[in-house]
Amino acid sequence: MHTPVPFPQDDESTKGFLKRLWKVVTKDLKDDLGTSTFDLWLSDFKLVALDQNEVVMRAPGSMYAIWVEENFKETILSHFQKHIADCKSIRFDVATAEQQAKKERKRAAKAKSEKEKSEQVTHLKPKVLVEVASxxxxxxxxxxxxxxxxxxxxxxxxxxxxxxxxxxxxxxxxxxxxxxxxxxxxxxxxxxxxxxxxxxxxxxxxxxxxxxxxxxxxxxxxxxxxxxxxxxxxxxxxxxxxxxxxxxxxxxxxxxxxxxxxxxxxxxxxxxxxxxxxxxxxxxxxxxxxxxxxxxxxxxxxxxxxxxIHRPGLETRAAILRRKRDDWNMEVSDEMIDSIVERVSGNVRALEGALIRVAMVATMNEEELRPEEVPKVIADICNCEDGKNIGMGEIKKAVAEHYNVDVEILDGKKRTARVAEARQVAMFLIRTLTDFSLVEIAANFGKDHGTVIYAVRKVKKRCEDSPATKNAVELIKRKLARGGTQVESKKTFTRNARPRISSNPEGIDLEGE
Incomplete structure (x- = not known):
């Protein structure tokens, strides 16, 4: 049985204490969660600070921070509490791009060093039989x-x-x-x-x-x-x-x-x-x-x-198309690819279709296709994508106009039949027309993610059973497609913005008329 120790009081002792503490907690977590689970989700986390009564962990990316907070937060906190007195909470911060790059350089240098050491002692190791097939x-x-x-x-x-x-x-x-x-x-x-x-x-x-x-x-x-x-x-x-x-x-x-x-x-x-x-x-x-x-x-x-799996960001879309271009041996410049990914932000098939269109036109034209001509070549593909480039605010505004209610009411607690239906339809359309997660949609409405799940299910059922609801949803979708709305950036993950997660979301009862 461990006796919890107090937080160190000076910076010099804190640095060494953090390393020793994380080493001990790492062993506890591997025993509790299993080594493979720890290695997959927590091996790249770093204990960076003890802020009064709060432990601060740095995650390698926002997705890791979100997933670990949802699934392992209480487990991790309980193991810290075994070793630290008055440890009451834990916070997950996200590493900056510079911090991630520094870590990658260290990891690459370590891998190179280990490889060189391995090559030096290979002749001393016995041969290991492995399953091999042509x-x-x-x-x-x-x-x-x-x-x-x-x-x-x-x-x-x-x-x-x-x-x-x-x-x-x-x-x-x-x-x-x-x-x-x-x-x-x-x-x-x-x-x-x-x-x-x-x-x-x-x-x-x-x-x-x-x-x-x-x-x-x-x-x-x-x-x-x-x-x-x-x-x-x-x-x-x-x-x-x-x-x-x-x-x-x-x-x-x-x-x-x-x-x-x-x-x-x-x-x-x-x-x-x-x-x-x-x-x-x-x-x-x-x-x-x-x-x-x-x-x-x-x-x-x-x-x-x-x-x-979410829709790829700008850099990932460009990387995908450059890989496709090289695999398919297409004569399409990086500038043309940049022009495509700036205008096509939907699924990979749409990106591939745009790339093939540009490559085909470039091959058929006697004159060289210029990057500034690419938007005209893929205009119809971009138009088909309009429904997928809509932000939460734009959808909520369109739904509020259709149901003749104020946009602000959708984020409130009012539960009249009209407002409840409008709120559920807005959640349904955001879920089906964008790549925002259930958690992000819930946070935007100030609700629990269970409320969003309930809304999506209910509107799907209504569309099957009620022509009026189905027509309303289709009318709003057509209006959004004609509106030429812009992409809404996804919110950066912050701990305070996260909605409440529970096994029996109270929002289900509130929204279930």
């Missing part, structure tokens, strides 16, 4: 598993929009069935979920060539199930899916409304989980928003890690 064999097994060759980790371009999913994908491929069960990706179409699924499959086969990997869409799973029923071959169907080492299922939202299929998948999921086999799922929305998905499946989909 590239042709891995390729053949991957294609048999349903994997696409062009979707590998090597050609995935990670960015701040996908750092959570990228880190989780690598962890799952390295240690399937141990880190997260299941891993659940969600995002609008065309942002890289499918690429990550295939990448996990290829990397898993590279590391374990004999493993049984299966990639299917939920629709393919359904077709196989129906075919098995018709041919009286359910045993064969179940053997195929329930003996997989790695099951990758795309478009899992297809399971919604299909009771018999959900029951079959439920038992498949349980079997694989019991055997500690890895399941990775991808959907165009969070599990809680899949229409008529059984609660027991929603619960299981949330067992492990849910990773949302």
């Amino acid at each position: 590239d042709d064999k891995i390729r053949r097994r991957g294609l048999e598993a349903g994997l696409v060759e062009t979707f590998s980790f090597d050609n995935f371009v990670p960015g701040e929009n996908s750092e959570l999913g990228w880190a989780a994908a690598k962890a799952v491929a390295a240690e399937p069935g141990k880190t997260y069960q299941p891993l659940f990706f969600h995002s609008p179409s065309g942002l890289g979920k499918t690429h990550l699924l295939h990448g996990i499959g290829w990397e898993s086969l590279r590391l374990r060539p004999r493993s049984k990997v299966i990639f299917v869409t939920a629709e393919q799973f359904a077709n196989d199930y129906i075919d098995a029923i018709q041919k009286n071959s359910l045993m064969s169907f179940r053997k195929k899916y329930r003996e997989a080492d790695l099951l990758l299922i795309d478009d899992v939202q297809f399971l919604g409304r299909k009771e018999g299929l959900q029951q079959e998948f439920f038992h498949t999921f349980n079997r694989l989980a019991d055997l500690r086999k890895q399941i990775v799922l991808a959907s165009d929305c969070p599990a809680t928003e899949i229409v008529q998905l059984e609660e027991r499946l929603v619960s299981r989909f949330q067992w492990g890690l849910t990773a949302e």
